[in-house]
Amino acid sequence: MHEAIEYMKRAEIVIKRLLQVLLDKLNVKEIDKENEHMLMGAMRLNFNYYPKCPNPELTAGVGRHSDISTITVLLQDDSGGLFVHREGDITDSWIHVPPVNGALVINVGDVLQIMSNDLYKSVEHRAVPNRNTSRISIPIFVNPEPQALIGPLPQVLESGERPIYKQVKYSDYFSHFFSKPHDGKKAIEFAKLHV
Ligand SMILES: O=C(O)CCC(=O)C(=O)O
Numbered sequence: 001m002h003e004a005i006e007y008m009k010r011a012e013i014v015i016k017r018l019l020q021v022l023l024d025k026l027n028v029k030e031i032d033k034e035n036e037h038m039l040m041g042a043m044r045l046n047f048n049y050y051p052k053c054p055n056p057e058l059t060a061g062v063g064r065h066s067d068i069s070t071i072t073v074l075l076q077d078d079s080g081g082l083f084v085h086r087e088g089d090i091t092d093s094w095i096h097v098p099p100v101n102g103a104l105v106i107n108v109g110d111v112l113q114i115m116s117n118d119l120y121k122s123v124e125h126r127a128v129p130n131r132n133t134s135r136i137s138i139p140i141f142v143n144p145e146p147q148a149l150i151g152p153l154p155q156v157l158e159s160g161e162r163p164i165y166k167q168v169k170y171s172d173y174f175s176h177f178f179s180k181p182h183d184g185k186k187a188i189e190f191a192k193l194h195v
């Protein structure tokens with residue numbers, strides 16, 4: 001428990017730095033308190049356990065989805081099992097994300113895609129169990145506060161760009177996502193302006 005708290009505290013420093021760099025490209029030069037509530041008002045540490053399985057092809061693992069976070073910081077052990085979807089291919093192709101000792105995987109989530117009006121794209125991914133070893137992965141989901149309104153940032157729309165998304169309350173987006181089985185990047189449709 002103590003280690004988990006310590007990990008979150010240290011990760012928070014890295015997360016703030018990452019968000020500063022990502023938001024700088026969106027013309028947000030400083031992350032004020034209000035933005036902080038929107039970007040990282042609620043952080044969740046999860047533990048995923050995938051027991052070894054003689055027939056991984058028969059299991060669901062974690063089905064294809066994108067995270068509904070701003071970003072996700074993922075620590076994985078050395079067994080492997082995470083795949084990301086290659087966008088734009090005609091065939092469905094998946095790239096294995098090999099475990100690298102001491103490295104964290106950073107996923108862009110739907111919230112950052114929405115706030116950036118599609119400049120950043122959330123990454124579709126899935127995880128499968130291994131035949132011979134069990135696997136543990138530990139994501140930190142960096143989420144907005146439940147009450148936060150999520151939409152394209154004013155700084156992004158300043159140039160006259162058309163908003164692709166409307167403002168949605170994060171808790172509504174969250175409930176929508178968890179009301180159905182994972183289904184690729186379908187959840188983001190919930191926030192789309194259909195004009
Ligand atoms: O186990 C993994 O590597 C990824 C798990 C995942 O995608 C999730 O928890 O959202």
Ligand SMILES: [Fe+2]
Pocket residue numbers: 065066067125
């Ligand atoms: Fe995920």
